[in-house]
Amino acid sequence: MLAKTTEAxxxxxxxxITGLSLxxxxxxxxxxxLAGVTVRVGxxxxxxxxxxxxSGKSLTARSALGxxxxxxxxxxxxxxxxxxxxxxxxxxxxxxxxxxxxxxFQDPRASINPVRRVGDYLxxxxxxxxxxxxxxxxxxxxxxxxxxxRDPLGALRRxxxxxxxxxxxxxMIAGALSTEPELLLADEPTTALDVTTQAEVVGLLxxxxxxxxxxxxxxxxxxxxxxxxxxxxxxMYAGRIVEEAAGSALFGAPAHPYTRALLEASPSxxxxxxxxxxxxxxxxxxxxxxxGCSFRDRCPLADDAxxxxxxxxxxxxxxxxxxxxxxxxxx
Amino acid sequence: MTLTIPALRARSARRRRRRPLGLVLAAAFxxxxxxxxxxxxVLAPRSPDATSLLDSLAPPxxxxxxxxxxxxxxxxxxxxxxxxxxxxxxPLGVVLLSGTAGTVLGLLAARAGGWVDAVLxxxxxxxxxxxxxxxxxxxxxxxGPGLLAPICALAVGYTPFVGRVVRSAAMQEGARPYMESYRxxxxxxxxxxxxxxxxxxxxxxxxxSALAFGYALTDLAALSYxxxxxxxxxxxxxxxxxxxxxxILQGAPWSGLIPGLAVLLTVVSVNVLGEHLGGSIGRxxxxx
Numbered sequence: 270m271l272a273k274t275t276e277a278x279x280x281x282x283x284x285x286i287t288g289l290s291l292x293x294x295x296x297x298x299x300x301x302x303l304a305g306v307t308v309r310v311g312x313x314x315x316x317x318x319x320x321x322x323x324s325g326k327s328l329t330a331r332s333a334l335g336x337x338x339x340x341x342x343x344x345x346x347x348x349x350x351x352x353x354x355x356x357x358x359x360x361x362x363x364x365x366x367x368x369x370x371x372x373x374f375q376d377p378r379a380s381i382n383p384v385r386r387v388g389d390y391l392x393x394x395x396x397x398x399x400x401x402x403x404x405x406x407x408x409x410x411x412x413x414x415x416x417x418x419r420d421p422l423g424a425l426r427r428x429x430x431x432x433x434x435x436x437x438x439x440x441m442i443a444g445a446l447s448t449e450p451e452l453l454l455a456d457e458p459t460t461a462l463d464v465t466t467q468a469e470v471v472g473l474l475x476x477x478x479x480x481x482x483x484x485x486x487x488x489x490x491x492x493x494x495x496x497x498x499x500x501x502x503x504x505m506y507a508g509r510i511v512e513e514a515a516g517s518a519l520f521g522a523p524a525h526p527y528t529r530a531l532l533e534a535s536p537s538x539x540x541x542x543x544x545x546x547x548x549x550x551x552x553x554x555x556x557x558x559x560x561g562c563s564f565r566d567r568c569p570l571a572d573d574a575x576x577x578x579x580x581x582x583x584x585x586x587x588x589x590x591x592x593x594x595x596x597x598x599x600x
Numbered sequence: 601m602t603l604t605i606p607a608l609r610a611r612s613a614r615r616r617r618r619r620p621l622g623l624v625l626a627a628a629f630x631x632x633x634x635x636x637x638x639x640x641x642v643l644a645p646r647s648p649d650a651t652s653l654l655d656s657l658a659p660p661x662x663x664x665x666x667x668x669x670x671x672x673x674x675x676x677x678x679x680x681x682x683x684x685x686x687x688x689x690x691p692l693g694v695v696l697l698s699g700t701a702g703t704v705l706g707l708l709a710a711r712a713g714g715w716v717d718a719v720l721x722x723x724x725x726x727x728x729x730x731x732x733x734x735x736x737x738x739x740x741x742x743x744g745p746g747l748l749a750p751i752c753a754l755a756v757g758y759t760p761f762v763g764r765v766v767r768s769a770a771m772q773e774g775a776r777p778y779m780e781s782y783r784x785x786x787x788x789x790x791x792x793x794x795x796x797x798x799x800x801x802x803x804x805x806x807x808x809s810a811l812a813f814g815y816a817l818t819d820l821a822a823l824s825y826x827x828x829x830x831x832x833x834x835x836x837x838x839x840x841x842x843x844x845x846x847x848i849l850q851g852a853p854w855s856g857l858i859p860g861l862a863v864l865l866t867v868v869s870v871n872v873l874g875e876h877l878g879g880s881i882g883r884x885x886x887x888x
Contacts, residue, residue, distance in 0.1 A: 334784055366786030380781040384799045393795075394785050444785075 283452040283484030284310040289345035300556045303508045310484040317495035318488045320505035321552045326488045330454045335362045350451045371445035372454040376461040377437040381429045388425030412443035435466035453485045504528050507563040508555030514588035524590035526568045626869035637684035644678035649833045657852040670855035671847045679835045686836035691816035697755035702762025710770035724760035732757025740828040765808045769801040803878040810874020814867040
């Protein structure tokens with residue numbers, strides 16, 4: 270199992286997004302949402318995608334499934350599980366969603382049909398692929414056991430409202446893994462849960478991902494969480510990737526002023542009491558951001574040079590950052 | 601014995617708390633009407649069409665004629681029992697036809713959106729603005745009396761009644777996150793709409809169908825009253841009221857009042873039951 274996974278990883282990534290730009294509307298009403306987004310998730314790798322609300326992180330994750338807004342125009346390529354998503358037909362997309370890519374949502378209670386039993390939820394995807402009812406039931410039972418649901422047999426017959434939020438998120442993880450996907454998209458999977466449950470669910474996700482050799486794109490606005498569990502982290506701002514860093518390096522050496530500002534703006538229970546520095550201004554959407562670096566209006570380091578062009582990604586230490594002077598961010 | 605009595609009492613108390621009296625009465629009445637309709641040949645004391653001018657306009661309570669007789673001496677109770685058949689089956693047909701058509705059109709409009717929605721919605725508005733009773737009368741005028749034509753005409757007229765509610769409920773429900781989560785799992789639009797959306801709007805559908813049943817029953821009774829429904833001598837409650845008009849003038853109102861009362865009670869019972877069914881499915885869904 271492990272050898273097979275490593276071998277496959279050399280063949281292709283679970284997800285490869287290259288230079289993805291996305292806009293909706295036509296003519297004068299065109300609203301750009303993403304610009305030149307490049308994200309790579311290897312097999313068995315955990316990759317974080319962090320940013321504020323509206324920075325385009327969920328949209329990026331959804332593009333891996335071809336779930337684009339109505340009337341979206343795109344450039345760039347999205348390859349998920351070896352399928353060219355943007356060029357795929359309806360049938361190929363359906364196939365991709367059924368077999369190779371799964372998604373976990375923020376609020377499990379809202380994301381599972383409330384009038385159907387948990388057993389139906391878990392077996393429906395398998396049945397649609399032609400697995401027999403009996404085999405699908407066995408698989409569901411096995412998965413429920415793996416995600417730590419007590420009395421899995423009874424759980425199959427229960428309705429979603431009979432579970433707590435944390436337990437239901439476990440059910441959803443079991444459902445997402447039932448098709449043995451290559452790629453798992455986790456869209457803020459812990460945001461709707463309370464803190465102690467969050468830790469359990471994240472631990473479970475990591476365990477399951479390791480056991481199944483699945484690549485995971487973990488979308489979150491929780492920097493600490495991303496740094497703790499991700500091999501690599503992408504930081505998004507206004508529809509662009511502004512920094513790519515190793516998860517462990519994010520805290521020690523932020524290479525983009527935005528990342529640094531985010532870290533300084535998050536409260537910490539460790540160390541001395543420090544003033545939380547808010548980032549001045551408000552987060553901008555891509556459509557309303559200024560030419561050049563989108564962050565320059567709010568950046569303490571910005572000068573006239575930042576207004577010229579969108580800064581290219583450049584290497585700085587263990588990271589790459591879209592900033593003209595990363596060395597001033599982490600000296 | 602001493603042990604079982606408190607247990608029984610506790611159980612019946614619980615049952616009484618859960619089911620309101622009105623609901624029990626409504627369900628019991630509908631069951632009774634349905635059974636008498638089904639078993640009319642066994643239960644009816646006489647043939648519904650047997651006339652006997654000597655016994656005409658006998659008041660209720662007369663020996664042999666529990667609910668009296670009409671102006672041609674036909675037994676009101678027997679006619680009421682046989683009449684229950686047509687009076688229940690015909691509106692049921694209307695509800696099944698219009699419910700199916702309304703559900704399909706409503707779901708289609710809500711999920712397809714765009715011009716499909718525009719065409720279907722405006723089409724339903726046009727039909728909705730046309731009185732369905734008038735539509736049924738027009739159809740009968742063309743095709744001649746008989747029940748099939750008015751059933752179909754009323755079904756067309758009631759389709760928007762169901763369709764518009766289904767559409768708005770489906771739009772509301774379709775915006776909920778779970779719809780997308782099933783699409784992400786690779787299920788197509790028709791599958792998600794039928795297997796996941798439809799069960800969630802079922803309470804609305806049931807309540808609306810029950811209302812439609814009541815309206816259809818009164819509309820069909822009105823058609824029969826106008827002589828456009830069932831062909832005599834076959835009886836339904838509407839035609840019985842119609843034929844009782846002269847009797848009312850002769851001071852014998854029962855042959856018209858009794859079937860009128862049957863229509864009234866049935867419609868009320870169906871509405872009470874429909875409301876409860878819609879509500880209880882809804883409550884299960886909310887997780888109470």
